[in-house]
Structures are given as C-alpha cells and as structure tokens.
Amino acid sequence: MRRRGVIRTTGTAEVLAIRRGRRLSGxxxxxxxxxxxxxxxxxxxxxxxxxxxxxxxxxxxxxxxxYELRYATEVQPSMCNGGIGKKTLIVIAAAMARYADWSTGRNCRPTNDQLAAATGFCERTIQRAHECLRLLGVATEVLRGRQRTYTERMASWRMGDRHRGWASVWALHDNPQINRVIHSLSPHLERSPVTTTSPCFRDPVTTRTGARARHHGAARRRAPDEQGRRLASRWRADPDTPPWARMYTTGSWAGMLAAPAAAGWTPADLTALVADWLGTGHWIPDAPARPIALLGTLLAWHTSHNSLSDRPAALDEAREAQARAAEQARAAAAKQARREHAEGRERGKAAATGPGRAAAFEALAVARQRAVHRRTTVATAEQAARDELITPAHRARRAALTTSTEASRAVVSRSPLPDPAVCSPNID
Known part of the structure; x- marks a missing residue:
C-alpha cells in the first residue's frame, strides 16, 4: 500500500530551548x-x-x-539487475539493523549515503541488497522514499533543514517459514560422533536410589479439563487466532485454559487479550518457543489489574450487540414503512376504480355543462344590451359607410393598369 506520511516539526520554543542548552553547556x-x-x-x-x-x-x-534457503532458487531469478553475495548482504543488513528499533526492528530509515559510508559499498549495491532482503521476506518497505512537497520543504527550511527528500522506511522482521527451519535445528547434540557416552553430567535415571514403586503399573495421567479443552478447540478453529496457537493440541491447552473457560471466556476474549498485549508496546514473535507459557504470561498480566470475570472482548461484544440491535430496529422501521406505503397504494387503487370515483366524475361533467350554459347565456344578454344602445342614425351611417367602401373597391378592380413607358418621364 502506497503511503506518504505527514511531516512533523518540533515547536519553535522547544528548538530554542534545546539550542540554548547546548550552547551554554559547550x-x-x-x-x-x-x-x-x-x-x-x-x-x-x-x-x-x-x-x-x-x-x-x-x-x-x-x-x-x-539466503541459503531461497536465494539461488527463488530470489536471484527475480532480481532486476544482477545478484549479490552473501557476505555483502549480511554486512549491509547489519548496517541497516543499527538504524532500526532494537525491540521491534521497525522505523529503520537510513539513507543510501549513510549505508554507503558505513559499509563502503556503492549505492547500486545497496539498492540490490534492499531488493534481495525484500524478496527473501525478511524486510518490508513500509514507506517508499520520495521527494518532499513544497509545503514539506517550507516546513523543513524553517527548521534549517535543507534536505529535499525522504528516505525509505523499512521494517526488519522474521520469516515464519525460515523460523520453522531455524527452530527445528537444535544446537545441543545428544552425543559426540566419536564417543558413545552421553555428554550429560547427571544420571539419566530420574528415580531415586532405593525408591520403591507404590503401584504395580504406570500411574494414570489426569484427564484434561473438559471446559478448557472445548475452549481450546474453538480457539484453534477460529480464523482470527494467531498461528502459534495451533502448534499444540487441545489437550495441551486444556490446563492453561481451564480457569478462563470456567470464567466464561470465548475465543474472541483470548484473541483480544493478545491484541491488548501488542497494543501496549509488547511484541510476540511469529513462532514463540513456548506458546503455552506465553499465554500464561498474558493471563497473569491481565489478572494483575483485572479479574477473570472482566473479559477482554466484553466491550466489543456489547458494542456489536448494540450495533446489531440498531440495525435490526432500522430494518424493522424500513419494513413497516414499506408495508404502510403498499397499503396506501392499495387504498388509492381501490378508490380510483370504485363507485365513488365514477359518481364524482359524473358530478364534474354536469357542473361543466352548467358552467358552459351559464357563460353562453351571459354572453347573449351582453350582446343584446349593446345592440339596444346603438341608435338608428348610427346604424344608417354605418350602412352608408359600408356601401361606399364596396363601390370604391369595385371601381379600382375595373380600371386598367397604366403603361409604364407612358407614365415614366423622359430623362433625355
């Protein structure tokens, strides 16, 4: 995922105080x-x-x-430009490790110039080492190096920093597959290949001299706690469970999970306990040497400031239950609204096709006919009143004017058109 980050500068008052203290102390x-x-x-x-x-x-x-396991078969064919030797890679890796956080391996931000000055290799060799570490699965480039923006340059220049870019941020970590190979190799040899005697200085027989067995057969082992075994089974089957929880069987986990199971813990509580441990600044390797003892440490840490009745996932479950209740209430309200809307539409359709609608349209048609008849009667009465107001003299004058207009039109229509040659003046 491409990230850019946010620039943070120290306050001006704090910078002045630091510089003043350095100057006064020499x-x-x-x-x-x-x-x-x-x-x-x-x-x-x-x-x-x-x-x-x-x-x-x-x-x-x-x-x-x-490098020994994966370089020749997987990494070298995938590298862009050439390869890198094992000694060179280890020297550059050791130089990078000095810039990372000692407890986690994160926040590793050396520049290529710093690594070149520390190792003596050129910049291209350091770039190949970065690529090889990333392909080996032992380093992750959390933020890729880039140029600073205009705002970032202005903020840097106010502090006196003239750099124009940001170095890449790396996280140096283990590889789960390689960890399994490393932990499968035991450095303690059982015996020397030359001698046949056991190298252990103590007697391999743990029974004391003169001790007598109280039973004729082997003592029976106590059966694992059933509640703890069921909790372990459900925790191992949960997809959110850390991988190291599946390294042991349910019977091995039963003894450690007996008390949490009796207190009503769930797989979500165990996973939340691990998340709380990591959230307080602690870290857990991908393949811990003793996972059961690690879980015991986490339970002791939890019970140091709480009790087993205070489940780690109780608040999350309550929050999820409240969210589900709100979602169900919203869905029920929406369903009720849809039901009421459908019922209203049905009532509207029934009203549109019922006898009441037909009677209303008939009454509307009658009202329209009455309105037309009323307007016609009123217009006829108004015209009659206007005709009564006109005198006989006005009627005779209007008739004469109409007759003279028609006669003049008839004369104009019978007269021939004038000749253009006769009517036009002689310019010469």
Missing part, C-alpha cells in the same frame, strides 16, 4: 534534521511482524539462513 549544536520528521499512519505496520532476536540475530542468522 556541546555541539544538533543537526537541523533532528527537529524534522515524517510521521507514518497509525496502521502503517499493521500485518508486519517484528524480529525476535535483536539486530545481530536478524542480520547474522535470519538473513543468512534465508
């Missing part, structure tokens, strides 16, 4: 870039794991094993 002034930083989004590292052994373990073990 120490060197801090670089202007210290007061300017690019802040990432809150979910920038969502889904990105952390490293589990610190910078040295990541550079010399995780990167080295990943």
């Amino acid at each position: 120490r060197d002034m801090p670089a202007p870039s210290v007061f300017v930083g690019l802040e990432l989004d809150a979910d920038a590292y969502a889904g990105v794991p952390c490293w589990s052994g610190g910078p040295s373990y990541w550079a010399h073990t995780t990167v080295a094993v990943a």
